[in-house]
Amino acid sequence: MPKLKSTYLLIISMTMLLVNAFIIFSMASFDRMVYIIFFYHVASAWLSYISFGISLICHILYMTKKEIKWSLHGKNSVIIGVAFSGFTLITGSLWFNATSGNYNNIYWQWSDYRQTMTLILFFSFLAYLVFGNMIENREKKARMTALLGIVLFPMVPLSFFSAIIFSSLHPLITPDPSQSGYIYWDGLKIFCLLINLIAISIFYYYCMQELLEIDKAKEQLDIIIQKKKNEDS
Amino acid sequence: MTEIILDLITLIFSILLFCIIIILLIIYPKIQLKKIEKRISSLKRT
Numbered sequence: 001m002p003k004l005k006s007t008y009l010l011i012i013s014m015t016m017l018l019v020n021a022f023i024i025f026s027m028a029s030f031d032r033m034v035y036i037i038f039f040y041h042v043a044s045a046w047l048s049y050i051s052f053g054i055s056l057i058c059h060i061l062y063m064t065k066k067e068i069k070w071s072l073h074g075k076n077s078v079i080i081g082v083a084f085s086g087f088t089l090i091t092g093s094l095w096f097n098a099t100s101g102n103y104n105n106i107y108w109q110w111s112d113y114r115q116t117m118t119l120i121l122f123f124s125f126l127a128y129l130v131f132g133n134m135i136e137n138r139e140k141k142a143r144m145t146a147l148l149g150i151v152l153f154p155m156v157p158l159s160f161f162s163a164i165i166f167s168s169l170h171p172l173i174t175p176d177p178s179q180s181g182y183i184y185w186d187g188l189k190i191f192c193l194l195i196n197l198i199a200i201s202i203f204y205y206y207c208m209q210e211l212l213e214i215d216k217a218k219e220q221l222d223i224i225i226q227k228k229k230n231e232d233s
Numbered sequence: 234m235t236e237i238i239l240d241l242i243t244l245i246f247s248i249l250l251f252c253i254i255i256i257l258l259i260i261y262p263k264i265q266l267k268k269i270e271k272r273i274s275s276l277k278r279t
Binding site for chain 2: 010014017021032033034036037040041044080083084086087090091094097098102103203207210211213214217218220221224225228
């Protein structure tokens, strides 16, 4: 039954993304075609922040309740977060190259706080996954990764607010045309962006369910291996 | 003209990358699960 439910989630999210892509390409008007990247860049950035946020909650719950499932949820959330923050970084630098110097091969600006902080965020959580895989003992792994997940979390608000607090070339979206220094987006474009955010959030929930299935199977495998070892000895 | 072509290439590359990530996130758990299930069944047989 849960398998069927997760398949439904996948179908719903993919349908939403496809229909929305059709609306974006056919109805929304842009000064330049490359502006369409924004719909996917923002959606994946949103999902990576949400994933890391949920992983923080899971790690705190593990530390308080000591239930292994919370540690596993936290790790799975980080996997999704890392995948989408990687995509955010790539599309961000492509966007930068397209809009700042009109294809002068300028992909990266180290002085841009948002770009640099997101890169640090990406590598921090990638290191978290590598570190987690290096520990064999289940309990120790859960404890150490939970601790690391909590310690690394401040990178997320730092990355998000860096474009607002510090100087950044990162543009911000607004539905108000009178605000200078922002990208003005009309109602339709903001609606399309919202649909992408909802679709990708449903996809996140689907991925969490699927990754949990792996953890359950791994647990079953560990029990069988342990039984075999006991029988042999 | 060149800008339009470069815009199109950048856009296609980004959307393809997005699709690849989505497909990888769908396929990865399924492959892993199959691997583990195979191992479980081989262990049970022995």
